Each structure stands twice: as C-alpha cells, then as structure tokens.
Amino acid sequence: MRATQLYAPTLRESPAEAELVSHKLMYRAGLIRKAAGGLYSYLPLGWRTMKKIMQIIREEMDAKGGQELMMPIVQPAEIWKESGRWAVYGDEMMRLKDRHGREFALGPTHEEMITTLIRDEVRSYKQLPFMPYQIQNKYRDEIRPRFGLMRSREFVMKDLYSFDRDVDGMNISYEKMYDAYSRIFTRCGLKFRPVEADNGAIGGGHSHEFTVLAPSGESSIAYCESCNFAASDEKAELKIIHAEPEELRPIEKVSTPDCHTIELVKNFLNVPIEKTIKAVAFMDDDERLIVAFVRGDHEVNEIKVINAVDGANHLYMADEKLIASANSRAGFMSPIGLADTAIVVVDQSVMEMSNAVAGANEVDAHFINVTPRRDFDAKKIIVADIRMIREGDPCPHCGKPVKMTRGIEVGQVFTLGKKYSQALHATFLDEDGKEKFFEMGCYGIGVGRTMAATIEQYNDADGIIWPRAIAPFEVVVVPVNAKDEAQIACAEKIYDELKSAGIDVLLDDRRERAGVKFKDCDLIGYPLRVTVSPKTLAGEPVEVKIRRSGEFKHFDRDELVAKVSELLETL
Ligand code: ATP
Numbered sequence: 001m002r003a004t005q006l007y008a009p010t011l012r013e014s015p016a017e018a019e020l021v022s023h024k025l026m027y028r029a030g031l032i033r034k035a036a037g038g039l040y041s042y043l044p045l046g047w048r049t050m051k052k053i054m055q056i057i058r059e060e061m062d063a064k065g066g067q068e069l070m071m072p073i074v075q076p077a078e079i080w081k082e083s084g085r086w087a088v089y090g091d092e093m094m095r096l097k098d099r100h101g102r103e104f105a106l107g108p109t110h111e112e113m114i115t116t117l118i119r120d121e122v123r124s125y126k127q128l129p130f131m132p133y134q135i136q137n138k139y140r141d142e143i144r145p146r147f148g149l150m151r152s153r154e155f156v157m158k159d160l161y162s163f164d165r166d167v168d169g170m171n172i173s174y175e176k177m178y179d180a181y182s183r184i185f186t187r188c189g190l191k192f193r194p195v196e197a198d199n200g201a202i203g204g205g206h207s208h209e210f211t212v213l214a215p216s217g218e219s220s221i222a223y224c225e226s227c228n229f230a231a232s233d234e235k236a237e238l239k240i241i242h243a244e245p246e247e248l249r250p251i252e253k254v255s256t257p258d259c260h261t262i263e264l265v266k267n268f269l270n271v272p273i274e275k276t277i278k279a280v281a282f283m284d285d286d287e288r289l290i291v292a293f294v295r296g297d298h299e300v301n302e303i304k305v306i307n308a309v310d311g312a313n314h315l316y317m318a319d320e321k322l323i324a325s326a327n328s329r330a331g332f333m334s335p336i337g338l339a340d341t342a343i344v345v346v347d348q349s350v351m352e353m354s355n356a357v358a359g360a361n362e363v364d365a366h367f368i369n370v371t372p373r374r375d376f377d378a379k380k381i382i383v384a385d386i387r388m389i390r391e392g393d394p395c396p397h398c399g400k401p402v403k404m405t406r407g408i409e410v411g412q413v414f415t416l417g418k419k420y421s422q423a424l425h426a427t428f429l430d431e432d433g434k435e436k437f438f439e440m441g442c443y444g445i446g447v448g449r450t451m452a453a454t455i456e457q458y459n460d461a462d463g464i465i466w467p468r469a470i471a472p473f474e475v476v477v478v479p480v481n482a483k484d485e486a487q488i489a490c491a492e493k494i495y496d497e498l499k500s501a502g503i504d505v506l507l508d509d510r511r512e513r514a515g516v517k518f519k520d521c522d523l524i525g526y527p528l529r530v531t532v533s534p535k536t537l538a539g540e541p542v543e544v545k546i547r548r549s550g551e552f553k554h555f556d557r558d559e560l561v562a563k564v565s566e567l568l569e570t571l
C-alpha cells in the first residue's frame with residue numbers, strides 16, 4: 001500500500017474530551033473518528049488493526065472447534081421476554097419499534113438469539129459439543145460512554161456460545177476457551193492476567209475476565225504473589241476477620257450531635273474506625289430499601305449485595321424518604337430498631353465485632369457497645385461477605401496479604417449451565433433417549449477495546465508502539481526526498497522485495513518533508529521504519545529504525561529483507 005493512496009489523516013491535537021492516552025492517540029494517528037457519543041468510525045489504519053485482531057481471534061476459535069456464523073443485530077423482543085431479560089436488562093438495552101409497533105432490541109449480547117436459533121435443529125447428543133461464534137457490532141447504551149473505543153455504545157465483539165451434553169462437557173468447553181483467550185492475547189503481544197470474575201447480569205456459574213494490565217484501567221484487580229489467586233475486586237471473596245475476644249459491655253445509647261458520617265462519629269467518641277459499623281442504604285428496582293452494614297473502614301461491594309439479596313438486580317442510592325419510611329435517619333442507621341420493611345444485609349466480619357459503635361436510627365444518636373451477634377435480630381438479617389477487597393487483606397486462597405493493581409477487561413468467559421436452555425426450552429436427545437437441557441457457556445472479546453488496551457500498554461511521548469502482530473503495517477519504507485526520482489525508485493524496489501517476502505509494508509511516497517513523515521511514522525507506530533536516503537543510493541548500509549527501542553540498525557542492501565524479517569520476529 002502507498003501512503004498517497006491511504007486515508008490516514010494525522011493530527012497534532014487530540015479532542016478536549018479525550019482523557020486516556022489510547023483515545024488521544026487513536027484520534028491523532030487517524031485510526032478513528034467520532035460520529036456521536038460512544039459511536040465511532042474506524043479509518044483504514046484503525047480497521048487494519050481491528051482486522052488483524054479479528055483474524056487472530058478467528059484462528060484460535062476455529063482451532064478449538066468454533067464455527068463462525070452471523071446472527072441479526074436487530075432482535076425481536078419476544079425472545080428476550082421468553083428468557084425474562086427484557087424486563088431486567090434495563091436502560092443499557094437500545095430498544096426500537098418497527099412500523100407495525102413491534103418491539104426490538106439492538107443486540108447487546110446473543111444468548112437468546114443463539115439458543116432460539118439452534119433449539120429446533122440441534123436435537124441430538126451426536127451434534128455436541130457445538131460452538132458457534134460471530135464477530136459483529138454490539139449495542140449498549142452505556143450510562144457514561146467514554147475513553148473512545150474503550151467504553152462505547154456500538155462496539156465490535158466476538159461472541160462464542162458453547163452447547164454441551166453435561167456439566168463435564170461444559171467445563172471442557174470452558175477450558176478450551178480459556179486456553180484460546182490466553183493464546184489470543186499472547187499473540188496480540190499483550191501483558192494480561194485472567195482473573196476470577198462475577199457473572200453479572202448474564203448469570204450462571206463461574207467466570208474469568210481477561211484483563212490487560214494498565215494503570216488507566218477501570219477494573220481493579222486483587223492478586224496474591226504467594227499463590228496464583230487473582231480476582232476482580234467485585235468478585236474477590238474475603239475471609240471472615242475474627243476479632244480478639246473481649247469482655248462484653250451492655251449496649252447504651254449516646255448523644256452524637258451532627259455526627260452523620262463515620263469520620264465524625266469516630267472522632268467525637270474517640271474510637272478507632274475498626275470499632276464502628278457503617279451503613280449504606282440502597283433502593284432496588286422494586287423500590288425496596290436494602291441497607292448494607294460493613295465495618296467503618298471497609299467499603300460495600302454492591303455486586304455482592306445484589307448477589308446476597310433475592311430478586312435484586314440493580315441498586316440505586318436510597319433517598320431520605322425511603323430511609324425514613326423504615327423508621328430511620330440517613331447517617332444514623334443500624335439494624336437495631338429498623339422497620340421490617342428494610343432488607344438488612346450485614347457483612348460477615350461485622351458479626352465478629354464486639355463493643356462497637358452503630359447508629360441508633362434517630363438523628364444525633366448512636367449506640368455504643370454494640371455486639372452484633374448479641375444485639376442484631378438474627379432472623380431479620382442476611383449475613384454475607386459484602387465488602388470490597390483492599391490491599392493487604394488476607395488472600396482467600398493462602399491467607400497472605402493481597403496486592404491490588406488496575407487493568408482493562410478485554411474479554412470474559414462464563415459458564416451458564418442450564419439458565420438459558422431451561423428458560424428458552426432448548427433440549428436435545430441424549431444417548432439414553434432422554435430429553436435434556438443443554439449445558440451452555442458464553443465467551444466474549446471486545447475487539448476495539450483490545451486495540452485501545454494495546455495502545456494503553458504500548459506508547460510513548462511520540463505515539464503508539466504497535467506489537468508487530470496487530471500493527472496496521474509491519475514496516476514503513478520512507479524515501480526522505482520523495483521528489484528525488486532515484487530515491488523513489490530505490491524505495492519502490494525495497495518495498496516490492498519486502499512485499500514479496502510476505503511482509504505487510506507501506507511505502508510513504510508522500511511529497512512531505514522527511515521530518516513530517518518521520519513524526520507520522522512514530523505517531524502511528526509502525527514497528528520498523530526503513531529509511532531511503534542519498535546514503536542508501538551511494539551504496540551505504542540501509543538504516544532501519546526500531547520503533548519500540550528507538551534504536552537504529554544498518555543492514556547491507558542485499559541482506560536487508562532477511563534482516564528485516566528477522567527483526568520483526570522479535571517485535
Ligand atoms: P464492562 O464491565 O466493562 O461494562 P462487560 O463485562 O459488561 O464489560 P461483557 O458482557 O463481558 O462486558 O462483554 C464482553 C467484552 O466486550 C468485554 O470484555 C469488553 O472487552 C467488551 N465490551 C463490553 N462493553 C463494551 C463497551 N461499552 N465498549 C467497548 N467494549 C465493550
């Protein structure tokens with residue numbers, strides 16, 4: 001490909017809204033352009049990288065027995081109503097009506113579609129395992145679309161679904177996909193970590209997120225250096241913190257004027273924060289009041305609260321009115337004396353506390369010497385692990401202190417069990433002649449997010465530094481003076497030779513100053529730049545710049561192609 005025939009507009013400035021380096025660089029290097037919030041066009045360079053990522057994904061999916069197909073993006077509401085998700089998916093689902101008033105959704109995911117597609121035709125155990133997949137646009141009306149392709153409203157996803165006879169089969173499919181994902185992100189050149197994850201709205205059994213390590217990532221990951229534990233902070237299980245036994249004192253109500261936060265209470269009563277119990281009041285979709293209690297120095301994990309409360313799907317902050325309706329006051333809540341209309345969820349470690357401080361459900365008052373196992377009404381409360389992990393907490397596997405790091409979720413694998421096959425009545429005839437529900441799994445990769453995450457991991461002040469496998473071009477050949485016929489001829493020859501050797505090469509034949517072209521090369525981030533100058537014409541060794549290290553190599557003209565191929569193997 002020749003640069004004069006390539007639409008690759010580069011910019012000096014990035015849009016004001018771009019916070020992440022990947023977002024800025026994708027703009028400046030001419031990979032994407034914005035159409036509206038969370039909606040982007042991929043320009044040729046960006047799309048080349050997307051296609052390379054998709055090709056790697058395809059090869060790895062096919063190697064595990066995946067079969068590519070394509071389903072509609074526009075999905076009828078009926079199948080979502082059948083599974084029950086039409087009601088629970090919420091505002092993230094983009095919905096529309098046709099001219100007859102029939103309801104549809106733009107697919108945010110395809111469990112319903114694939115299950116209803118195959119349920120009448122995949123009828124025998126002999127057809128299993130079955131692993132169809134597609135690569136297509138998905139739609140999610142994210143509350144906060146941001147960071148360019150990282151969190152957009154339309155994005156390209158690979159989604160594979162596995163159908164198996166039994167749980168063992170499903171687990172084998174899961175292992176296959178886990179392995180394929182590890183291979184895909186390794187081939188893309190990424191530093192990543194699979195972490196235990198929550199199943200979220202998709203439901204089902206166990207799950208891992210594949211997370212690209214980057215300080216800018218939205219996911220917080222807990223991991224242990226002593227064992228192989230790694231989990232998203234939403235998922236990370238916590239052990240009970242057993243407190244030292246103490247002599248129990250009788251509970252007492254005390255006045256705490258204006259102490260409506262844990263900080264104020266602890267200072268006023270002069271107690272350590274670990275001796276306080278904090279309340280967070282939520283409301284769910286049915287407007288039920290759900291109050292979570294954790295130790296004052298801990299944070300509530302909303303996902304764990306959702307998982308602990310039957311029927312809760314989303315949580316919102318509760319307002320004063322709802323709190324008052326349960327006989328309480330914001331800033332002074334505790335389970336003691338709270339009306340039965342409130343659903344009370346208490347962290348397991350709170351139940352270990354003694355002589356602690358908790359609210360008294362009235363303004364400017366707290367209880368001291370609260371001992372939850374004695375003072376909380378056990379019949380009314382749900383005790384569960386509902387707090388967020390933090391640096392230094394004991395590892396749930398080995399007990400050593402955990403560390404925290406940040407990452408970008410680029411893919412996720414789930415086992416679903418019979419959740420969708422039962423809801424949508426998808427069965428097959430097993431060897432024993434019995435009708436059985438499929439054991440399913442689903443597996444997604446965000447292609448655009450993978451591209452963005454790669455840039456987050458590989459960039460410097462000059463621009464992007466592509467790993468060779470997914471660079472829009474592997475090599476760029478730059479004649480320093482494109483008006484010089486001899487230089488152009490030499491550059492063309494090198495370009496042809498590299499191309500014949502199977503290298504993905506761009507000839508920068510633009511009549512720009514060398515400085516401008518070099519800057520663009522660095523900004524776009526081609527792994528290697530071959531420079532054709534008067535020295536090259538004079539028979540001196542050819543200069544090759546390695547983008548990643550900034551090093552210059554010089555190779556004899558006759559071994560240039562072989563050396564470039566060798567170098568590429570290392571990038
Ligand atoms: P997140 O928690 O980041 O919102 P998710 O867990 O809802 O993502 P999945 O349903 O697991 O996403 O989708 C599979 C993959 O699709 C994700 O791992 C991610 O790479 C990608 N993806 C999901 N939402 C978006 C989005 N809004 N923009 C770009 N990629 C996305």
Ligand code: MG
Nearest residue numbers: 209409411412
């Ligand atoms: Mg996910």
